Structures are given as C-alpha cells and as structure tokens.
Amino acid sequence: MSNEGNCGYVAIIGRPNVGKSTLLNHYLGQKISITSRKPQTTRHRLLGIKTNGNTQIIYVDTPGLHQRQHNAMNRYLNRAATSSIVGVDAIVWLVEALQWTEEDSFVLNTLANISTPIILGVNKIDKVSDKNALLPYLENVATKQNFTDIVPISASKGHNLVELETKIVQLLPVSIPLFPEDQITDRSERFLAAELIREKLVRRLGEELPYRLTVQIEHFSSEKNLTHISALIWVERQGQKVIVIGKKGKGLKSVGIEARKDMEVMLGCKVYLQLWVKVKKGWCDDERALRQLGYADN
CATH class of the missing domain: 3.30.300.20 (K homology (KH) domain)
Structure with a gap:
C-alpha cells in the first residue's frame, strides 16, 4: 500500500500581531510558537508539522511583515518573513476582520508577483459585533488579489479552522510525508x-x-x-x-x-x-x- 497522500509547505504570513502564531499553535494542539498582544513577538522562521494519517502539512510560521527598516533586527525580521514564501506550496495570508492597514498593503505589494496559491484568512471574526459589516469587507478584500479562497476564521476561538485546513490540503502536492509522524517542529x-x-x-x-x-x-x-x-x-x-x-x-x-x-x-x-x-x-x-x-x- 502506498504511503502517498498530500504533503507540502504552507507559509502563514501577515502583518505583525494578526494571529499567525495563535493559528499555528491551534492546528498543532500545543504551543511551539510564542504569542503576546505585542507586535513582532515572533522573530524566527519556524516549522510546525501536522501529520494526520498520510496527510502532512508543514506550516511555516513567520515574523510579521512590517515597513520599519530602521535597524538590523527589523531588516532581519523582514528577510525571514519574505524568504519564507519562496518555494512553498501554498500561502495563508491573515488579515484582521474589518481592518486594513498600511502594513496590510505592504504585504499585498510583497505578494504582487507571487504565483503560489494564496488563501486569505480573515481572522478575529469573533470580535466583530456587527456581522452585517463583514460581507462588504469580504467583497472589498476579494478585489485586492486573485485569492484561491477567502475564509473568515477565529484562530483564538477555533472558528472555521477545519474548513480552512481542508482548503489548504487541497492545494498540497501528492507526496509521501517529509517528516516522521511524531515530529511537530524543526526547532530544538x-x-x-x-x-x-x-x-x-x-x-x-x-x-x-x-x-x-x-x-x-x-x-x-x-x-x-x-x-x-x-x-x-x-x-x-x-x-x-x-x-x-x-x-x-x-x-x-x-x-x-x-x-x-x-x-x-x-x-x-x-x-x-x-x-x-x-x-x-x-x-x-x-x-x-x-x-x-x-x-x-x-
């Protein structure tokens, strides 16, 4: 019997403090990426490996993309984030529901010439009190890029995360798993x-x-x-x-x-x-x- 299923790399990107590490930790069922309410908490490119049967998703958690380049640390963070979208099979770009900032536009420009499939995850929908405002927002962001899918989610509450992951798996190539099934990260x-x-x-x-x-x-x-x-x-x-x-x-x-x-x-x-x-x-x-x-x- 073949071990082939779907297996590939998925970069989770977005501006600082939009919920990337929270999403990764939720999918893995344990904390490997640290979180806080402050931007730039994540400083390193980090792999989170989720294996389910013969399906393996290798998530790439990245520092938030930001416009500030005023010191060596800021430049390092942006290099770590932008290098992580090279060679992946899919990208999950997180934005915050009803928000669009200059840094979101900066991410959009960074992705302008990328041919990799991009799913837009609209995060923090649990914080939207007026659900009627969500549809016009979704219609607006849909015009900004040719997204494979747009999925409203709450990474912290777990809303719609199964639906998002189902769409991710559909974008992954047929392959045997690249990591042992009990390994959850590449970090020591x-x-x-x-x-x-x-x-x-x-x-x-x-x-x-x-x-x-x-x-x-x-x-x-x-x-x-x-x-x-x-x-x-x-x-x-x-x-x-x-x-x-x-x-x-x-x-x-x-x-x-x-x-x-x-x-x-x-x-x-x-x-x-x-x-x-x-x-x-x-x-x-x-x-x-x-x-x-x-x-x-x-």
Whole structure:
C-alpha cells in the first residue's frame, strides 16, 4: 500500500500581531510558537508539522511583515518573513476582520508577483459585533488579489479552522510525508525553552523594552526526571536591566516561575531554571551581534 497522500509547505504570513502564531499553535494542539498582544513577538522562521494519517502539512510560521527598516533586527525580521514564501506550496495570508492597514498593503505589494496559491484568512471574526459589516469587507478584500479562497476564521476561538485546513490540503502536492509522524517542529527543545522565557518577558514588560531584549540558553542538560537550564537575558542598557529584574528581583523571579511551568509541560519532567540579565549595547542594530545571538538567515 502506498504511503502517498498530500504533503507540502504552507507559509502563514501577515502583518505583525494578526494571529499567525495563535493559528499555528491551534492546528498543532500545543504551543511551539510564542504569542503576546505585542507586535513582532515572533522573530524566527519556524516549522510546525501536522501529520494526520498520510496527510502532512508543514506550516511555516513567520515574523510579521512590517515597513520599519530602521535597524538590523527589523531588516532581519523582514528577510525571514519574505524568504519564507519562496518555494512553498501554498500561502495563508491573515488579515484582521474589518481592518486594513498600511502594513496590510505592504504585504499585498510583497505578494504582487507571487504565483503560489494564496488563501486569505480573515481572522478575529469573533470580535466583530456587527456581522452585517463583514460581507462588504469580504467583497472589498476579494478585489485586492486573485485569492484561491477567502475564509473568515477565529484562530483564538477555533472558528472555521477545519474548513480552512481542508482548503489548504487541497492545494498540497501528492507526496509521501517529509517528516516522521511524531515530529511537530524543526526547532530544538533548547530553542523552544529560550522562546518561552522571551514570551513571559514580552507579556510582562512595557511597550518598547520587549524589542530590546533577547534570550540565549547557556546550559541545557537532562538527567533522569530533571532538566537543568540556565539562560541569559540580553538587554541594550543598564536601565533596561533594572526594569527586567524588577524591585527586589520580583520581576525576574515571576518570569522564571511562569517559564519553568511551561517548560515542564513541554519537556514532561521537572525543570531547574536559572536566569541572568546582561547588557550588550546596541545589539539590535549590530548584524554580528544578531548572528551571535541566533538571528541567522536560513
């Protein structure tokens, strides 16, 4: 009997904070991509692999496409996002219901010469109180690009996600699965641990600081039913270090507790987590520092 089914790569793209990582996590049934209400939470191209029988969808979660190019980090994020739409079998472009921003137009321009099939996912329909306003919006966005399908969804509530995924599968080539059926991402546990710490920091801190910090795992080792993890939180200025640590160390302690709980769920064992905060001036606008901290182009 043949193992051939439908298998291929699907890029999830859109402007920052439109729900791409939430959609991916929902499809996988567990968190591999961190989320927050702040834009640019996702910084890395990340594969989420969903296998159902002989059907395998390899989702490519991407940083939000945005117009700001003022530092090395912003330029890296856009390169990571735009490179992810090359060579995929289908694209799911997320927009927010009843919203159309300059950054949505920027995504539209980025996709202008793409021949890959594009499904438009109109997200956050659960937040639309006047459902009558949805139809004119859908009719309007339908004129902007030759979409294969337009599917109104709610990634956070799970509305219409089965319908969206059915349409995705129809666009995938006939192929044997490319990854083992029990593999859900191409990223290591070490990478995911760093991202969990960064998620807690992003959610806890004010508007600007999350973009000025990153997390680097220094030590990761497992023995019996315990994993030891130590991590460095890099910021750009001494004042930022003080904010991250918090009064009497309470900020850093609560980040550690929240991250450790998520790590224990992810790893299925007890975790001993140590965190330190260090200053590396100007790392956000230093290409070499970015590479050293794990921001390397794929």
